[in-house]
Every structure is written in C-alpha cells, then in structure tokens.
Amino acid sequence: MVDAEMTEHISALMDSELSELERARVLKALARDRDLRETWERYHIIRAALNEDLGPVSSTDLGARIAERIGQFPSPELKGGVHRWKPAMRWAGNLALAASVAAVAILSVQWFVSSEPSWTPQQVASARLRQADIQRRGLRWDTRQPEVARQLNMYLVEHNEFMPTSGMNGVMSYGRFVSYDNGP
C-alpha cells in the first residue's frame, strides 16, 4: 500500500497545490512506482465520480461521459507513444481513465514503463462488455430454465440476510427481488 504522505502528495498534485520541486519529485516517484500509479489512477476515477454529482442526477453512464470527454480533449502529448498501441488498445486505455488529459498521459507512461499494466486493455474491454450485458438483460436471471431462476432468487433472499451493507445493498437487493421481471 502507498503511504499516507505520498497519497497526500498525489492529491495535492492533482489539485495543483505542489511547488515545482515537490511536483518533480512526485512525478518521478509515479514513474518509478506502480502502486503509486494505481493510486493516482483511482484518484482520477474517484474525482470523475465525485464531479459527476454536480451534473443532473438522471441517467449516468460514466463510461460514456468519459469517452465523450476524451473526444473533446485530444491529447497531443501521446504522439510519441501512440505507434506502440493497437487502435483497440488505445481506445480501451483511454476509457480506463480519461478523467483528464493528464490522466491519460500518465496512463500511457505506464504502458511504456511496465510490462504489466494494472489493467490490461482486455480487462478494460471486458469490463465494458459486462456492463453492456447487464444493461441489456434487465432484472431477471439470464437463464432459460425457470426452475434455476426460481432457485437463484431463493438463494439471493437467503444471501441478502448476510450482506454486511444492509443500508445500501440491502434495499437494492430486496428491491431487485420485488421488481423481478417475470416477462418473456
């Protein structure tokens, strides 16, 4: 885990609150330390998540918003390295972060520096696909066997009892059950 002082620095870096010297030091550390880069990436995602609550509360597909944002902000500083990416990889990499141009840039650094990026493009792509699946199917088990669906519902009710996050998932989960879609 990244130590508290360094996370403070990363946060300050994102807020542009560091002196030039400190900034250089943090950027150097980011290039060196994979854990630190992961923290940095998460902070960007969190920032995107936090900023989104300023917008309308209605439908929210952060992924789409992020993609949209990338469209608005071409990142010229990627030029040097783009040839190393296949187009699909670039797309996936962009989706992964993209809260700001800087974030994309730092992510791209990671692709060069480390042979083991924290998220592989495949992971990112499959995460997106899973989400698309989730949205298409709606509130029913994706099985053609009604007996299996009924049993899974029963298990879900039994499982809910032990969910530690009753305040949030509790309502969500039981809600899922109450509104379970019986339609074809």
Added chain:
Amino acid sequence: MRYAGFSLFPILAATLLLSPGTGLAASTAATAYDWLMKMNRATRELNYDGTFVFQQGQKLEAMRIIHWADKGSVKERLVSLNGTAREIIRDDQQVMCYLPDRKSVVVEHRLARGKSFPVILPKRLEQLQKHYEMQLGRMPARVTGRDTQVVVILPRDSYRYGYRLWADKESGLLLKADLIDQMGSTLEQFMFTQVNIGVTIDPQELEPDVSTDNMAWYWGKRIEQGTVTLFKGWSVGQVPSGFVLSNKLMRKNPRRNKPVEHLVYSDGLAAVSIFIEKFDKDGGTAMKGQSSMGAVHAFGDVINDHQITVVGEVPAATVELIGKSVRARP
C-alpha cells in the same frame, strides 16, 4: 530504457497545472469511514417512509419503503409500485416475500447472529483500506431536496464493486447509491425521490396490502448444527484476497424442503454465499456455469452429486473463482 516514457513528464507537469481541483483529499478515508458508520446507524435507528427508484440499464423500478426502528429492533416493508404488487416485509426474525403473481408467500427465518439487521461493520478501517479506496466529496450535492455528503468507495481490484453514496447530512440516511465497477462506471442506481425521515409509523403500514387468500406458503428454517452430517466434507479452496468465512450454517430450502449448507464469505463490504445441497438427479434442474441478474452474479456446478451455487453482488470473476475451487474432500 525502462523509463522510455519519462520524457513526457515536463509536458505532463504543464498539463497538470491546467487540471481542475480534485475535490478530494487523501486524508478523508477515515472521515469517509465515519460516514459509512453514520449511514449504518441511521438504518438501525431511524423511522422513514419514502419512495425510491432503482435503475438498472434501461429498467427503472419504483418502490415504496416504510422503515420502523426502535431500540435496535427494525421492521421494514418494501412494496413494488410498478407491475405486480409484490411485497417484502422483514423484521428481526423473518423475511416474508408476498408474490401475488405466483400465488405464494415465501418465509425465510433470519438466521444471522444477533437480532438486528445486518450492519456494515467493516472489520476495521485499515483492513477495508487494503481493498478499497475511500474518499469524501467536498462539493455540495442535493438529493430529493436535502443536502448530502458524497462518499466514493472504489475497489482496488476487479473482484469487488465500489459505491458512490449520498448520505443525508442531517440524519446520515442513505438517499442515493450507485453501484460502480473498478473503472467507475455505474452499474446500478438507487435513489429516493421522496422521503420523510423521523416520522411516526402506523403499525398498519407495516402489514401487507395483498390478500393471502389462496396463496401457498413456503417456510424455510434453520437446521440445528450436528443434526445433519451430510455435507461435512466440503472445502472452499480459493477466495479473493480479503474475503473471510463470516458465517456457516445449515438451512432448509423452503421450496425443495431439503437441507442446504450455506457458507458466507465477506471482505467487510461485499459478501458471497456458497450453497451446497444434494442434487436430485431425477427431478432437479442442474445449474452449471455463470448466470447473472444485473450486478448480481451466480456460478453453479454439480460435484459428487451435489449442486454447488455461489451467489453474490460481486463481479462474475469472483463467483467463478470461488465456485471452481469448491471441492469434495475424499
């Protein structure tokens, strides 16, 4: 040339200067945790009556919730406002599911230790922080006309989901929640559209509206430890880092009237259940492989004539990893 990308840094530094404020601070994890506890307390201590929507993809469901709490005791009624008027009424002892479309009432006895509703109770902040990044929003946000505090919890790996939570500043009650994946994409949303907090609840409001005439009743119950030895020889070989066995019990399946072993693994925020029961080769339908409902995933397999089912509000990879590691001991 390990640091081939290093030359980017001067440009990067320039870009950073143009970045907007993050609205987050590294030291807020502890405060975020305090807010989680506050939300949790609100569920256990407050009366409320409201309408919320639950959104998943294109689906939007409206539900009414009536929640009564007194001295650690809780009773809650959840009614679907669209389609079939299904209801769930739960208290410290049982969960009753009224399903008029199936002409049935399913009753599950609550088997969890302690009388109150399950609470968040993440073991300890440090432990939780190993698997989640927690941040507090600085920006003001309003939900259903009330001021809220935003808390974002992002998983550090792909074996669990994260949350974006909006808690009522005054009472701590959770007013809106997004279930998010590791990339911050919203998978599901829950949001109050109207809520009265701290109101008096008429006991009549906690009774079902649906008539139970002509409904079939199914009762589940706990089987005391030691009375059944059927499933003693099972082991779970692999769980994602941070998940530990939090409950282990035998229960009777209310639909099939058969004993089921139920194991619960939790990392403090996410939970996964493993159900093991004898597979009925003549009349049963085996569940094999992946299945999902929204963000809830299940994985099934039949091993040694037993149906193994793993269920949880976790990514598909998690239920599969656990499900594939369940073994019958020789």
